Amino acid sequence: MKAGFSRLDEPPPNTAKAAGLAKPTKAEASAAERIQARARGQRSRQRMRAELTRAFLPPDLERAKAHARAMLPRLPNGDLLPLNCPMRCFQAR
DSSP states (O other), rough: OOOOOOOGGGGOOOHOOOOOHHOOOOOHHHHHHHHHHHHHHHHHHHHHHHHHHHHHHHHHHHHHHHHHHHOOOTTTTTTTOOTTTOOOGGSOO
């Protein structure tokens, strides 16, 4: 055996027994479940608030203009149709 590796041959200590821990009682288990449920609920509400905040951001006029401009009819080369174009420009191809 190499020097300094003698602890690897020892079994790991039983920390639960050393700390005096035993299985939780029913009251302790139900209290832990209530605490965990409350924490899960808080995290869930916090995530929902963040999602709703992102979903209902204040309107951005520049983004709205860009979206409206993207929806306008265009020529085959990508230019916008002129305002004085005849009705046949709007026919489906």
